[in-house]
Each structure stands twice: as C-alpha cells, then as structure tokens.
Amino acid sequence: MNWKNIKVNAEGNGFCLEGQAIFGPYKSVLKFHAPGLAPVEDETGSYHINSEGMALYRQRYLRTFGYYCERAAVSSEQGQFHIDTKGNAIYGERYDWCGNYQQDICTVRKGGEYFHIDLQGHPLYEERYRYAGDFRDGYACVRQADGYCLHIDSQGRALHPYRYLELDVFHKGFARAKDEAGWLHIDLAGRPVYNRRFLQLEPFYNGFALVQNQGGEHEIINEKGDCQHKI
Template identity: 55%
Template sequence: MKWQQINVSNDGTHFLYEGNLIFGKHFIEVLKFHSPGLAPVVDESGAYHINELGDALYSKRYNRTFGFYCNRSSVIENTDWFHIDEKGNRIYSNFYSWTGNYQENLCTVRNKANQYFHIDLDGNRIYSENYIYTGDFKDGVACVKLQNGKFRHIDSNGNPINDLLFEDLGIFHKNFATAKDARGWFHIDRKGNELYSERYLMIEPFYNGFALVTLFDNSKRIIDENGQVMLTL
C-alpha cells in the first residue's frame, strides 16, 4: 500500500485505500498524507501524526497538527505554534503565535508581537526586517506588507526584486503577478512594470495567456497578456 494512494473519506474522519476503510479506525478528524508519508489526525487523545501503516509517529499529543511540507509540520501546543520534523522532533526553540507551511524550504511565521517574517528549515530568520504580513515563497519570490502599509515582492534572501510599492500584490504566476494601485487591479511583470493601462475591480492570474477580469460595473471580460479584451462574458 502506497501512501500516495490513501484517500481521506468524504466526512474527514477516516482513511480509504481502494475505497475501503484502512487502519480499522475512525478518527475525530484526519487530513491527507504528505511526503514523506505522514498524515495529521485527531482522536480522543489529541492531535498527532501517523505513518502509512497507521502507527503514531510519536507519543506526544498536540492541540492541532498540520500536514508536512519540506519534511516540516506546523503544530500547536496550548497557544504556542512551532514546527516538528518527520521524526516528531522540534526544529527550533522559538514559539510563535502562528506558523505557516514550508514552501521552497522557507516558511512565513508571526511572532508574539504580531510581526511577520520568514525562517529557513532550521528555524533561522533569513532577514532582519519585520513586516505587517508575509506570504509564501513561490519560484523564489514572496509578497510582503511593509510597516507603511504598502506591498512589495522580495527574493529568498529578503531583498526587494524591484523598487516599486503597491497597495496590494499577488504572487508571480508564469512571470506575471496581480497588483493593485489607487486606481484598481492590474498585472505586472517581474520588474514591476504594468502590462496595460486599464484598471479593474478584481482580476485573476493569467491562465495559459488569458485572465478573467471584473470591471467596476461587475461585468466580466477575458483579456490577453497585453491587456486586449478577447471576450465579453
């Protein structure tokens, strides 16, 4: 039995393999398996992780556990958040008020002063700045909200990828990101340059060269990467 073929039941209380109950047990809650073949579960004893055989990874119990990403999992003990490794060991000594999931070997966290920043696989900060908010890294770039309320993109060393600031930002997808200024939402390239002059109420990332956008009258259009309207919906 391969863990990749283990599914979560529709009610989220047990695991299925080829449509059949496995491990001979229903839980209070289960989440899907992630590499290296571990899943978060909750039963009467608390929250913990099991392996692909259904065995508990460790004896300790938490208030809540989450899936493994980059062989790291967020866990909550009372009101403290931190990460454990695939053997159930704590990665670092710090406690946080919230921890995200590792992406590209980096993770966004919020400290007890409600400041956001990113840490590496060993729990070390990758830069000294504190932000109002930080998002996950994707393709080496993350969105952060500065203390002045503006957004920018940073690289995996914590350096800005350009000098431009925005009212709001999305992650890069196929070299383009969503951005917002005082006039509305639009798309930018990696240098922060706008792809077109129009602004919208809402936009989606480009999907194979086209994006769904919502005008300020709530009508919708499909535009290409040059901002040309290709279809009115």
C-alpha cells in the first residue's frame, strides 16, 4: 500500500488507511516518512515499521524518531545516533542528543556543545556553540558562548558580520532578528531592512508580515517596514 496514505489515528497509538485501522495499537507512534517507515513503541521497546506493518529490524531502542534524508535518530543506553533505512548505525559516535537531518546536515549535542555533522556523521567544522539550529536554504542560526547569534554556512563560516540577541533562518530572503531595541527583519547581508523595532513579528509572507508594534497594536507591514493596516 502507499505509505503516504497511512495516517496516525486520533489516539496516537496506531495507524489507519481511509479511516480504517490497519496497524496497532502500540504504546505510541509517529507518522510515516520517506521511504515509507514509521517509529513505533510497544512492550518490547521502540523501533521502525514499514508500510506493511513489519518491523524493519530486530534491535529495540529507548526511543525512535522519523526518517529524514533516509536517516533516523534513535536513543539507546549509550546515547543518541542515526540509523539508515536498513536499521544500521551510520557512524560509531554517540551523542547526548541528535536532531533530524535537513539538507543533508544535522545538529547534534555533545558535552553541552552544539555543532553540525554531515551524512556520514563527520563534524562540518571545529567551532562549538551554545546552540545550533537546522539548516535552511544553505544557512543555519547558531548561538555563541557570549549569547549572541549569527548565521553560518555549511562550512561553519559566518554569512555576515552582524550578531543579534535572537535570530531565525531565512525565509524568502529575509530573517527575523532581535537587537537591544526589539525585533526586526534583516536581509541576506545581515542588515536591517527598515529602522523600526517591534515587540514581536512573523516572517514575511508574499511581501507582508504580521507584527506587534511597541504600543502593543498588531499591524501588517510591507518589506520596507511601512504599516499597511492595523488589525
């Protein structure tokens, strides 16, 4: 059957197809991801099943997560790591925490320090951070030891010289950022695209963004920071 049509049931402990139960009940499940595998947990432990409801491997883990880039994070007594679509460990290292692969790159934590690894589990750079987020469109946000955030590329190089108190990934050429005066949008060069600052804001959506101004009012602004109307 087509795994894309298999849904998690309302109880979160099994799967259904066209409204009919097909697998379960389990203790817990997560949805199917390409290439058609899903994490489940029963009395034996956590593992993955295929679209026929069969266990992918004999090993059991403390917890299993969804597949991304044909790799899934799993949690064992020795730590967290990634397995391939046959259930084999990708690398020998064990981490305190693993994220999910995005754009063939994954965030991990070891000894309280965050960094990124490639598909084979090799660190992409030597620097270590207080926190490191997922890559999107070639760049990721990281938080340095001094608390300031910056954008880096897949080789760990800073995209621009600017540092912010808070920082988000780029969306349609702009990123959310926060400096000492408040929230704003910046361009790919790290520069503010307008002079205003806000209490909070959303990413631009087709040229406009929802913000909350310093007076607590909600506005829709354009990419120049001009108010189009208040909500």
